[in-house]
Amino acid sequence: xxxxxxxxxxxxxxxxxxxxxxxxxxxxxxxxxxxxxxxxxxxxxxxxxxxxxxxxxxxxxxxxxxxxxxxxxxxxxxxxxxxxxxxxxxxxxxxxxxxxxxxxxxxxxxxxxxxxxxxxxxxxxxxxxxxxxxxxxxxxxxxxxxxxxxxxxxxxxxxxxxxxxxxxxxxxxxxxxxxxxxxxxxxxxxxxxxxxxxxxxxxxxxxxxxxxxxxxxxxxxxxxxxxxxxxxxxxxxxxxxxxxxxxxxxxxxxxxxxxxxxxxxxxxxxxxxxxxxxxxxxxxxxxxxxxxxxxxxxxxxxxxxxxxxxxxxxxxxxxxxxxxxxxxxxxxxxxxxxxxxxxxxxxxxxxxxxxxxxxxxxxxxxxxxxxxxxxxxxxxxxxxxxxxxxxxxxxxxxxxxxxxxxxxxxxxxxxxxxxxxxxxxxxxxxxxxxxxxxxxxxxxxxxxxxxxxxxxxxxxxxxxxxxxxxxxxxxxxxxxxxxxxxxxxxxxxxxxxxxxxxxxxxxxxxxxxxxxxxxxxxxxxxxxxxxxxxxxxxxxxxxxxxxxxxxxxxxxxxxxxxxxxxxxxxxxxxxxxxxxxxxxxxxxxxxxxxxxxxxxxxxxxxxxxxxxxxxxxxxxxxxxxxxxxxxxxxxxxxxxxxxxxxxxxxxxxxxxxxxxxxxxxxxxxxxxxxxxxxxxxxxxxxxxxxxxxxxxxxxxxxxxxxxxxxxxxxxxxxxxxxxxxxxxxxxxxxxxxxxxxxxxxxxxxxxxxxxxxxxxxxxxxxxxxxxxxxxxxxxxxxxxxxxxxxxxxxxx
Numbered sequence: 071x072x073x074x075x076x077x078x079x080x081x082x083x084x085x086x087x088x089x090x091x092x093x094x095x096x097x098x099x100x101x102x103x104x105x106x107x108x109x110x111x112x113x114x115x116x117x118x119x120x121x122x123x124x125x126x127x128x129x130x131x132x133x134x135x136x137x138x139x140x141x142x143x144x145x146x147x148x149x150x151x152x153x154x155x156x157x158x159x160x161x162x163x164x165x166x167x168x169x170x171x172x173x174x175x176x177x178x179x180x181x182x183x184x185x186x187x188x189x190x191x192x193x194x195x196x197x198x199x200x201x202x203x204x205x206x207x208x209x210x211x212x213x214x215x216x217x218x219x220x221x222x223x224x225x226x227x228x229x230x231x232x233x234x235x236x237x238x239x240x241x242x243x244x245x246x247x248x249x250x251x252x253x254x255x256x257x258x259x260x261x262x263x264x265x266x267x268x269x270x271x272x273x274x275x276x277x278x279x280x281x282x283x284x285x286x287x288x289x290x291x292x293x294x295x296x297x298x299x300x301x302x303x304x305x306x307x308x309x310x311x312x313x314x315x316x317x318x319x320x321x322x323x324x325x326x327x328x329x330x331x332x333x334x335x336x337x338x339x340x341x342x343x344x345x346x347x348x349x350x351x352x353x354x355x356x357x358x359x360x361x362x363x364x365x366x367x368x369x370x371x372x373x374x375x376x377x378x379x380x381x382x383x384x385x386x387x388x389x390x391x392x393x394x395x396x397x398x399x400x401x402x403x404x405x406x407x408x409x410x411x412x413x414x415x416x417x418x419x420x421x422x423x424x425x426x427x428x429x430x431x432x433x434x435x436x437x438x439x440x441x442x443x444x445x446x447x448x449x450x451x452x453x454x455x456x457x458x459x460x461x462x463x464x465x466x467x468x469x470x471x472x473x474x475x476x477x478x479x480x481x482x483x484x485x486x487x488x489x490x491x492x493x494x495x496x497x498x499x500x501x502x503x504x505x506x507x508x509x510x511x512x513x514x515x516x517x518x519x520x521x522x523x524x525x526x527x528x529x530x531x532x533x534x535x536x537x538x539x540x541x542x543x544x545x546x547x548x549x550x551x552x553x554x555x556x557x558x559x560x561x562x563x564x565x566x567x568x569x570x571x572x573x574x575x576x577x578x579x580x581x582x583x584x585x586x587x588x589x590x591x592x593x594x595x596x597x598x599x600x601x602x603x604x605x606x607x608x609x610x611x612x613x614x615x616x617x618x619x620x621x622x623x624x625x626x627x628x629x630x631x632x633x634x635x636x637x638x639x640x641x642x643x644x645x646x647x648x649x650x651x652x653x654x655x656x657x658x659x660x661x662x663x664x665x666x667x668x669x670x671x672x673x674x675x676x677x678x679x680x681x682x683x684x685x686x687x688x689x690x691x692x693x694x695x696x697x698x699x700x701x702x703x704x705x706x707x708x709x710x711x712x713x714x715x716x717x718x719x720x721x722x723x724x725x726x727x728x729x730x731x732x733x734x735x736x737x738x739x740x741x742x743x744x745x746x747x748x749x750x751x752x753x754x755x756x757x758x759x760x761x762x763x764x765x766x767x768x769x770x771x772x773x774x775x776x777x778x779x780x781x782x783x784x785x786x787x788x789x790x791x792x793x794x795x796x797x798x799x800x801x802x803x804x805x806x807x808x809x810x811x812x813x814x815x816x817x818x819x820x821x822x823x824x825x826x827x828x829x830x831x832x833x834x835x836x837x838x839x840x841x842x843x844x845x846x847x848x849x850x851x852x853x854x855x856x857x858x859x860x861x862x863x864x865x866x
Contacts, residue, residue, distance in 0.1 A: 281847025740780025823857025
């Protein structure tokens with residue numbers, strides 16, 4: 071009976087090996103015909119031969135398998151050298167199968183000692199040797215060379231409060247507070263937990279729901295907003311609720327539920343009501359001013375405390391335009407941009423930038439690039455210019471220069487641009503400096519010409535004082551989705567580090583065109599990395615590796631700026647961005663920039679209008695009827711990000727991450743990285759993977775395996791003057807602290823939900839203790855665990 075069971079297992083194992091071999095043979099032949107590697111064809115044929123030997127119980131089966139492993143090792147070293155994740159992907163499965171084969175051979179030899187030992191001894195040496203090599207290499211993480219940072223005079227850091235999204239309107243996310251140091255940060259413990267009670271509603275089932283708030287701390291109170299725009303005021307010492315304001319956002323489907331933070335305004339003049347107020351963006355298109363002490367709307371602001379930001383935009387279904395980031399407050403002006411839904415149609419809501427009086431809520435000015443001579447509101451019955459680029463991230467401002475810095479996206483829809491106006495072509499994917507008093511542009515700098523890749527500027531710029539041959543220069547550091555960092559004189563917009571226009575791939579889809587060149591920030595380290603090639607296609611098994619390689623060969627790819635195509639184009643950097651809304655953090659004492667980057671190619675496919683019609687991707691949104699406000703109609707008209715109607719152009723579009731059938735990125739790890747740049751020398755200090763696979767894996771499973779592959783993230787870092795920075799952000803649920811100079815991890819704590827937000831720090835007067843606070847509530851785009859937590863840590 072035991073012998074029969076053993077024979078049955080042997081046949082099943084050999085059959086599975088044979089099926090794998092046949093699959094690799096067929097797929098390998100396809101890959102070879104597409105100009106790809108011959109390895110998979112050879113490997114598949116070899117596994118088929120091994121299967122035949124195994125079924126015949128031939129003693130040379132382990133020998134041939136050892137030769138297969140040895141050949142795979144040589145090929146792996148040729149393709150990726152000693153890169154650990156590349157070796158693991160190529161050698162992991164063959165080695166594990168080889169160990170099973172060895173076990174069976176050893177048992178068989180024990181039962182029949184007359185059989186020669188040398189074939190399986192040789193096989194054992196090859197397989198175990200390869201396993202030892204990969205484990206040794208994997209124990210040495212990737213890292214850049216270390217250099218010493220140098221002091222740099224930068225913008226003033228925050229004091230005991232955290233008064234704006236980026237600590238100050240300069241957006242450096244830096245604090246001078248010095249209680250928490252590299253030597254004692256291991257003593258950080260949980261001081262209090264606050265639950266907002268705000269979780270996804272049934273109407274949010276297909277919504278990108280996220281708790282992304284960066285809190286403010288003013289005096290003795292912490293202020294934040296939740297995904298449904300509910301504003302909370304919390305005692306900064308105890309975590310007890312002081313007040314809550316619910317704006318009653320309608321429970322209809324919209325594509326995005328997020329509120330990245332609120333703003334604070336303190337009037338320099340005596341006011342009888344609301345001398346200190348919270349300015350909150352609301353997810354249905356309002357802006358509300360609340361008394362910071364009571365949470366009641368300020369009656370003298372706008373209409374009963376609120377402004378309708380949808381006024382003069384036109385009639386659109388819910389979610390087409392809304393504010394998701396806190397406004398900038400400069401010189402008694404509230405300056406606000408807003409999110410505009412991607413991919414819908416020509417003539418989407420305007421990306422107008424507006425300033426309102428911080429006391430009365432009256433419109434101070436409007437910058438509508440389609441009507442540059444009109445600085446006020448449109449006349450009755452008219453609207454701001456539709457389809458112009460919008461600014462969805464937070465803004466930065468220099469009060470002394472009287473400038474607000476606006477990071478713009480491209481004109482909608484994203485992946486076709488022939489219809490765009492001259493103004494949209496001029497300002498699309500640009501940083502624009504607007505005069506705070508008039509709203510007139512002083513200068514602009516474009517990072518993508520005729521952007522067809524959804525490379526909108528995703529992050530708040532950071533303002534610093536940069537050493538140059540002409541002395542300290544007021545500078546602006548601009549992170550981009552492409553992974554480039556542009557450093558500009560913030561007075562004039564002129565580059566302070568080298569920028570080169572380089573030729574890029576041509577051949578746009580019929581009816582469109584591409585720019586001959588694009589700007590590259592060659593004077594700063596780039597995080598885009600080298601162009602993709604077949605060897606960088608990845609997978610946990612040879613089968614999904616082969617799938618990714620085949621797909622890579624099928625798609626159009628000619629390097630950065632490969633135009634979208636009907637065939638399907640591999641776009642890297644992709645539209646999710648290498649940098650996102652978390653931006654960068656600056657250690658002002660040491661002149662070091664901390665970068666959190668994500669590396670994810672996208673597949674962008676243009677769908678001819680006739681085909682789009684047949685697939686239901688061409689239905690124009692009904693902008694004239696309030697009946698279009700149901701979730702079902704919005705879904706049908708707009709679709710998910712995977713299907714964009716782009717009504718008014720010859721093509722609909724699909725934009726999807728480049729993933730294997732198992733849901734794993736086809737690009738080799740690390741997919742998420744932390745890096746540091748010395749701003750004085752403009753050199754990379756260090757680079758390392760960020761985040762582990764403990765909370766994600768194939769098919770969306772939580773594997774529980776903390777492999778340091780570097781994972782996707784959303785959120786920013788907090789930099790402390792003591793040489794420490796803290797960051798959550800990654801798909802694994804940790805808040806971590808690192809040494810700024812070296813990148814060495816100093817501390818971590820598990821979070822109860824995804825921490826896709828930016829931590830803050832402040833000093834609490836009652837106890838004199840320094841706190842670190844993070845919102846942990848999950849992120850729909852990253853599929854992290856949902857929650858409603860606000861967590862505060864302090865030294866034990």
